[in-house]
Amino acid sequence: MDRETRAFAERHFRGLGGRVLDGGGRAPGSVAFIKDPDAFSYADFFKGYLLPNVPCVFSSAFTEGWGSRRRWVTAAGKPDFDYLLQKYGDVVVPVANCGVREYNSNPKEHMPLRDYISYWKEYIQGGYSSPRGCLYLKDWHLCRDSSAEDVFTLPVYFSSDWLNEFWDALDVDDYRFVYAGPTGTWSPFHADIFRSFSWSVNICGRKKWLFFPPGQEEALRDCYGGLPYDVTSPALLNTHLHPLHQYSSPPLEVTALEVTQEAGEMVFVPSGWHHQVHNLDDTISINHNWVNGCNLANMWHFLQQELHAVQQEVSQWRDSMPDWHHHCQVIMRSCSGINFEEFYHFLKVIAERRLLILGEGMEGHIAATGLGPQQAAFDIARIAEVLTSVVQHPDFQRVDTSAFSPQPEELLQQLEEAVAATASL
Ligand SMILES: O=C(O)CCC(=O)C(=O)O
Numbered sequence: 103m104d105r106e107t108r109a110f111a112e113r114h115f116r117g118l119g120g121r122v123l124d125g126g127g128r129a130p131g132s133v134a135f136i137k138d139p140d141a142f143s144y145a146d147f148f149k150g151y152l153l154p155n156v157p158c159v160f161s162s163a164f165t166e167g168w169g170s171r172r173r174w175v176t177a178a179g180k181p182d183f184d185y186l187l188q189k190y191g192d193v194v195v196p197v198a199n200c201g202v203r204e205y206n207s208n209p210k211e212h213m214p215l216r217d218y219i220s221y222w223k224e225y226i227q228g229g230y231s232s233p234r235g236c237l238y239l240k241d242w243h244l245c246r247d248s249s250a251e252d253v254f255t256l257p258v259y260f261s262s263d264w265l266n267e268f269w270d271a272l273d274v275d276d277y278r279f280v281y282a283g284p285t286g287t288w289s290p291f292h293a294d295i296f297r298s299f300s301w302s303v304n305i306c307g308r309k310k311w312l313f314f315p316p317g318q319e320e321a322l323r324d325c326y327g328g329l330p331y332d333v334t335s336p337a338l339l340n341t342h343l344h345p346l347h348q349y350s351s352p353p354l355e356v357t358a359l360e361v362t363q364e365a366g367e368m369v370f371v372p373s374g375w376h377h378q379v380h381n382l383d384d385t386i387s388i389n390h391n392w393v394n395g396c397n398l399a400n401m402w403h404f405l406q407q408e409l410h411a412v413q414q415e416v417s418q419w420r421d422s423m424p425d426w427h428h429h430c431q432v433i434m435r436s437c438s439g440i441n442f443e444e445f446y447h448f449l450k451v452i453a454e455r456r457l458l459i460l461g462e463g464m465e466g467h468i469a470a471t472g473l474g475p476q477q478a479a480f481d482i483a484r485i486a487e488v489l490t491s492v493v494q495h496p497d498f499q500r501v502d503t504s505a506f507s508p509q510p511e512e513l514l515q516q517l518e519e520a521v522a523a524t525a526s527l
């Protein structure tokens with residue numbers, strides 16, 4: 103990150119005055135297509151798409167040299183089943199059944215990739231139909247679970263990725279996935295975990311994306327407050343179930359932004375945008391979820407909403423249960439994957455890495471973030487702003503922080519000192 107981009111970003115967040123990135127409230131007319139990697143810098147992406155929080159599509163030129171594009175695909179542009187079997191046949195992968203709805207998702211089972219590929223071949227032979235239903239390999243942690251070959255090169259635009267930096271530092275998990283499925287497989291309407299950004303590259307095949315800017319999903323709720331499972335369903339036109347629909351202007355057809363992602367192309371999914379995705383061909387994609395200084399406040403806002411929802415759900419036990427607040431945090435962790443304590447830990451790990459880098463000078467900056475000292479200074483300022491809100495939150499004040507090191511106020515003070523010290527960097 104250069105000095106001018108950091109100054110631009112800091113002005114942007116001052117202008118937001120504590121509000122979260124929202125994509126401007128209205129969908130732009132169409133999704134931008136970025137053609138030429140040589141004419142598109144990190145700063146261009148940061149200022150044009152990441153900060154404004156709007157989607158874009160990068161041409162296949164951006165993924166030209168990827169190993170997976172060379173080795174996982176046949177000359178005809180189809181998944182190379184033989185190669186994948188030989189390389190990963192024994193790996194156990196998660197598989198969702200697109201034909202079965204479980205709440206607003208699909209039930210998952212696990213099977214060796216070998217079995218999934220047998221199913222896929224049968225499905226094709228059966229004219230894209232099978233008595234076993236429509237199965238979609240989703241959320242395969244290829245990098246975490248296999249000593250992967252040269253599969254992809256992380257595009258510089260997505261390199262400030264704190265979720266994966268955090269999990270890599272702990273050496274436990276990651277948010278790097280492979281998706282694979284025949285024509286007709288699809289992902290129901292959703293926004294991404296923790297309101298993260300995501301990026302998605304088609305190794306082969308094509309996807310249709312339907313995007314809704316943050317807030318538009320409110321017009322799609324049914325009379326019980328539930329969000330739709332399938333926005334293309336004719337049932338959505340039932341205005342009795344969807345009372346807000348008649349007031350939403352412009353209507354659904356206009357607000358959904360539709361994008362067709364071709365083979366090799368890369369889609370940027372902004373924070374908090376609901377979307378639904380359909381595979382138009384036999385498709386393999388690589389998808390990452392990521393959080394950084396730009397959407398950290400969105401993540402914190404989301405966690406507060408999640409806790410509030412849990413508290414509403416179990417409110418009848420509030421007065422009779424001694425550890426009610428603690429239980430709410432436990433429930434939140436099991437439903438959302440993280441609670442306030444872990445969020446603090448996440449902030450702490452990233453903050454300490456940035457503080458260490460500042461102490462070590464220029465080389466350290468480049469080594470840890472790849473994006474230079476201005477990026478580290480920007481990151482610290484964003485963490486300081488969010489941590490200020492975290493320590494003031496009454497439910498965080500109820501968390502037992504006695505074993506935390508450093509204490510949250512102490513960390514905040516270090517960050518504030520670093521913000522002052524880097525102001526004129
Ligand atoms: O490709 C899919 O089926 C879903 C991808 C998705 O939802 C994402 O990358 O955020």
Ligand SMILES: [Fe+2]
Pocket residue numbers: 292293294300371377
């Ligand atoms: Fe998604």
